[in-house]
Amino acid sequence: MSTQFRSARLTLVSHHLCPYVQRAAIALMEKGAPFERRFIDLSAKPDWFMALSPLGKVPLLLVERAGQSQAVLFESNVICEFVEETVEGPRLHPADPLERARHRGWMEFGSSLLADLWGLETATDEAGYERARAKIAGKFARVEDVLGKGPYFAGEAFCLVDAVFAPIFRYFDLFDTLADTAVFAGLSRVQAWRQALSARPSVQAAVEPDYPDRLRAFLVRHDAFLLKQAA
Numbered sequence: 001m002s003t004q005f006r007s008a009r010l011t012l013v014s015h016h017l018c019p020y021v022q023r024a025a026i027a028l029m030e031k032g033a034p035f036e037r038r039f040i041d042l043s044a045k046p047d048w049f050m051a052l053s054p055l056g057k058v059p060l061l062l063v064e065r066a067g068q069s070q071a072v073l074f075e076s077n078v079i080c081e082f083v084e085e086t087v088e089g090p091r092l093h094p095a096d097p098l099e100r101a102r103h104r105g106w107m108e109f110g111s112s113l114l115a116d117l118w119g120l121e122t123a124t125d126e127a128g129y130e131r132a133r134a135k136i137a138g139k140f141a142r143v144e145d146v147l148g149k150g151p152y153f154a155g156e157a158f159c160l161v162d163a164v165f166a167p168i169f170r171y172f173d174l175f176d177t178l179a180d181t182a183v184f185a186g187l188s189r190v191q192a193w194r195q196a197l198s199a200r201p202s203v204q205a206a207v208e209p210d211y212p213d214r215l216r217a218f219l220v221r222h223d224a225f226l227l228k229q230a231a
Contacts, residue, residue, distance in 0.1 A: 005065070005086040010035040013049065013060035015042050016214050019114055019167035020076035021059040022206040026163040027080045029202035031089035077107055080160050092160045099154075103161050106146070106153070110164035113139050117171055120181075122222045129225040137183040140190050147189040151196035158200065166197040167206070173198070174215050179229035 012028065014021040014037050028035050040049050045056060052072050053060055061079045063071040073079050084092045094100045116139065119132035147153065153161040172194075175181055184191050197203050208214075219227050 005063070007066065009062075009064040011038055011062040011064075012036070013038050013040060013052075013058055013062065015040060015058045016208055016211065017218060018042075018058050019170075020057075022167035022170070023160075023163045024059045024061065024076050024079045024083070025206045026166060026200075026202045027083045027092060027160060028087075029205060030092060030158060030163070031083055031087040033083065033087045033089070077104075077111075077164075080107075080163065084160065090158070092158070092163070094154065094159070103154070103159060106143075106161045107164045109139070109143075110161070110168060113165075113168055117168065120175075121171070121219060121224055121226065123225045124223050125225055129229075133181055133183060136181075137185075140183055140187055144187040144190050147193060150189065150192055153193065162197060162200075163202075165193070166200065166203040169194040169197055170203075170207070170211075171215070174212050175226060177230070178226050 010028070010033060012021065012024055012035050014025070016039060025035075025037070040046060040058065042058070049060075050056060052062075053074055055074060057074070059074075059076055059079060061073040061082070063073065065071075073082055080092070094103060113136060116132055116135045120129060120136060123129035123132055148155055152158050153165070172181065172183070184194070
């Protein structure tokens with residue numbers, strides 16, 4: 001870490017399924033930063049959490065330094081940027097300002113994909129499912145056009161764009177067992193990127209072992225059309 005944050009205690013307030021939490025956790029692990037995770041139930045948000053979170057959402061990063069009041073960071077991309085700027089370790093952003101800005105744009109693009117994924121996993125009928133599926137497929141086709149030789153978004157070096165997209169791909173580890181969504185059909189570079197990210201230790205460790213069971217239970221609670229596809 002930079003000098004003023006080297007001894008800071010970091011706590012990542014989390015939810016087991018939240019992809020935004022995962023991107024922050026991945027960034028922390030890629031930097032080798034020690035941190036504690038504190039899971040909460042978003043359906044019964046504790047009072048202490050609501051007092052700390054301006055938006056009532058996870059993740060939060062609690063930063064505690066000796067002799068100073070606790071700082072609370074919210075919004076996953078803000079947390080990732082803070083980690084990049086303050087924690088020693090491999091660079092997760094390009095040094096070139098233009099490329100760095102371009103990467104930030106693709107991080108936002110990843111967030112838009114997560115909104116579409118919410119529509120896919122909560123759709124209760126075929127029409128809603130197909131609308132969301134088509135939007136996701138179209139966006140991944142755009143991603144295919146900007147990917148290079150890989151294995152990661154920017155080539156050999158893992159970056160924050162990878163941390164954003166890894167949780168997106170993780171959804172399909174379960175979805176692929178339920179239906180052929182075809183969102184990666186014909187997208188060879190996207191498929192290779194997905195495989196490279198799934199093998200990354202930080203990506204694997206960003207969720208608990210029961211993640212697939214929790215995601216399936218979420219689909220059941222929302223009467224998801226995806227489950228009807230598998231029936």
